[in-house]
Amino acid sequence: MRIVHVSAECYPAAKAGGLGDVVGSLPKFQKDAAVIIPKYHTKWILAQEYESVQQGVVRIHHGQVHYDIQRLTSTDLGFEFLVIDIPTKFDRPGIYADSNGNNFGDELERSICFQQAALHYLGSLDEKPEVIHCHDHHTGLIPLLVEYGTDFRSLKGTPTVFTIHNGVYHGAFSWEKYYLLPYLESGAKGLLDWNNTINPLACAIKCAWKVTTVSQSYMEELRTQSNGLEYLLRSEWRKTIGILNGIDAKTWDPKKDPLIKHNLKKSVARYKSQNKKELVTQFGLRKDLPLITFIGRLVREKGADLLPELINYFLAQGKEASFIILGTGDQNLQGRLASMAYHFSPYLNVALEYNESLAHQLYAGSDFIFMPSRVEPCGLNQMFAMRYGTVPIVRKIGGLKDTVPDIGEENGRGINFTHFNVEDAGLALF
Ligand code: GLC
Secondary structure, three states: OEEEEEOOOEOOOEOOOHHHHHHHHHHHHOOEEEEEEEOOOOHHHHOOOEEEEEEEEEEEOOEEEEEEEEEEOOOOOOOEEEEEEOOOOOOOOOOOEOOOOOEOOOHHHHHHHHHHHHHHHHHHOOOOOOEEEEEOHHHOOHHHHHHHEHHHHHHOOOOEEEEEOOOOOOOOEOHHHHHHOOOEOOOOHHHHEEOOEEOHHHHHHHHOOEEEEOOHHHHHHHHHOOOOOHHHHHHOHHHEEEOOOOOOOOOOOOOOOOOOOOOOOOOHHHHHHHHHHHHHHHHOOOOOOOEEEEEOOEOHHHOHHHHHHHHHHHHHOOOOOEEEEEOOEOHHHHHHHHHHHHHOOOOEEEEOOOOHHHHHHHHHHOOEEEEOOOOOOOOOHHHHHHHOOOEEEEEOOHHHHHHOOEOOOOOOOEEEEOOOOHHHHHHHHO
16 A cells, blocks of 8 residues: 655654654555655755655745655665755754744744645656555645645545644644635535634544544543544544554664664673663763653653652652753753752753754663653653663553553553652652
8 A cells, every 4th residue: 555644754854753753663664655744954854865756836825835846865764755845934954943942933834835735746646645644733734635625636535544643732723814725625614623713633633534643542531631622533533543653673772773882782781781871970970879861852741840849859858869851842941950950960960952862872771761741642752761671650641551551560561650740750750
């Protein structure tokens, strides 16, 4: 089956979170898959060679925007990889935000141009995709446009799958911006609406043939709490399904991973202690204490705001552990963590950056990984951690609940806690 993924992220070309990991690995395991993303000016994207396969224009209001579809010449990724070059819209190093962390103001225009260009291209192919697989709200208008977009009639009837990696963001905008959208068949306009706004996530849930999310528990949670989409998800339940993500066990292999200092040979204990030694030395931490790590975006959703209070609470009780925090996000939180690293040395240190190779080293050298997420559709970090012999301490929700049974349960693989507060989380750490 010919499957084409349309997405805002794909590792290693452009990754802000787990969406990039999944779109960069799932297609490797499908026989005939392609991925299309915007041509951002990330380091990786600019360092590759491409051949141009189609040029054209999309209409946005009265203006025309040029695009150029380019195929990666190397086949190393294990699937066909296409980028859409749309000058003035995507020729920036950031995916969603500039280097100061400020979101771009023209997200809507960008996503409308990208989705249209992708569909013009797919519609022009002799061999049409058998399934178009869209990911998150950035590609949420595609299922509607495939069926009802007057410019894309050659794609009508093509099955579409829509995966919710993160139901917090809907991409909603006001009906006043309706004029930016491509033309629709009469009668289709209402499908855009949810609560009097144009809501791409809701529209995708209505129009896609199948709606998946990345764990069963998260699908259940969405039916009772999804920022206003609960009723929609319940009424569309017949076509919804939760399918747990997996990780690419070849890329994530402690025996071969080139990004870690000491690969796993015969002894797990030796591999763990050598890698831990590298970390405690680099971060100036005590090596006799258990090493607990947080890796991820420093945002509310991931529960990162619990960290300062929790670490304070934990150490103030006279309990001891070493903590490393890796990630970027909320500026206030970053500031707080940086000053804590100074005050709580040698128990805490931080790397306030996005650093893929350090992340690998942390999975290899930590004793525990801590994930206090408020919401976790699937979560990949706990899987990377387990693959590298690191015990996850997780909040019992979404994909974390589905992948990390508590040590008190049969087949236990980690430590669970339920309530999002310092007492419960502190007890889990202890
Ligand atoms: C998003 C979710 C995360 C999930 C990932 C891949 O980043 O927050 O839980 O693992 O997408 O599906």
